[in-house]
Amino acid sequence: DTAVSQTPKYLVTQMGNDKSIKCEQNLGHDTMYWYKQDSKKFLKIMFSYNNKELIINETVPNRFSPKSPDKAHLNLHINSLELGDSAVYFCASSQGAVSSPLHFGNGTRLTVT
Amino acid sequence: GENVEQHPSTLSVQEGDSAVIKCTYSDSASNYFPWYKQELGKRPQLIIDIRSNVGEKKDQRIAVTLNKTAKHFSLHITETQPEDSAVYFCAAGGNRDDKIIFGKGTRLHILP
Numbered sequence: 001d002t003a004v005s006q007t008p009k010y011l012v013t014q015m016g017n018d019k020s021i022k023c024e025q026n027l028g029h030d031t032m033y034w035y036k037q038d039s040k041k042f043l044k045i046m047f048s049y050n051n052k053e054l055i056i057n058e059t060v061p062n063r064f065s066p067k068s069p070d071k072a073h074l075n076l077h078i079n080s081l082e083l084g085d086s087a088v089y090f091c092a093s094s095q096g097a098v099s100s101p102l103h104f105g106n107g108t109r110l111t112v113t
Numbered sequence: 114g115e116n117v118e119q120h121p122s123t124l125s126v127q128e129g130d131s132a133v134i135k136c137t138y139s140d141s142a143s144n145y146f147p148w149y150k151q152e153l154g155k156r157p158q159l160i161i162d163i164r165s166n167v168g169e170k171k172d173q174r175i176a177v178t179l180n181k182t183a184k185h186f187s188l189h190i191t192e193t194q195p196e197d198s199a200v201y202f203c204a205a206g207g208n209r210d211d212k213i214i215f216g217k218g219t220r221l222h223i224l225p
Binding site: 040041042043045048056090099101102103104105106107 | 147155202213217220
């Protein structure tokens with residue numbers, strides 16, 4: 001069983017559309033994250049939730065809205081997609097404290113045309 | 114907030130030789146320093162981590178050293194093998210900002 005699973009694996013869409021990426025972890029972890037990896041491979045944190053509560057919200061456009069229905073799920077909804085949103089989005093989870101290892105999902109490659 | 118610098122951005126070493134990747138961090142409150150390996154098209158995976166109460170940690174061919182005074186830490190891979198080819202990321206966390214910040218990555222090529 002995949003510990004952190006995200007869907008879809010690939011997402012191709014046009015500018016202006018709205019799309020969602022889903023993430024689920026079965027590790028029993030308290031904290032979940034969204035990271036964005038651009039074409040240069042930079043890994044940048046976007047959001048972090050601890051037990052369904054938002055604890056980190058980086059300077060991300062408000063077109064990006066995370067939602068955590070329970071501590072095992074963290075979804076990412078993106079409105080009015082732009083070309084610059086094209087990237088690989090990784091979901092991750094950790095036990096709770098920031099000095100805990102991150103477990104990443106396999107990533108969602110988003111391509112905006 | 115925390116800032117993590119990583120060097121070099123690309124590194125080529127002959128198979129069997131050692132590889133060293135270096136990182137510096139800015140926030141003296143950081144106390145957790147993981148290293149991740151990302152193979153082409155795959156997710157980053159933790160290979161080793163170190164906490165600020167130790168200066169060195171080793172796991173088979175991989176070792177990490179930490180100098181808290183100078184705020185830098187390094188990854189050492191000995192007897193490199195073709196499967197070591199990947200992008201390696203250092204990171205720092207446990208600081209007052211409550212998040213893990215990644216370096217920009219080092220693409221390691223193992224030459225036959």
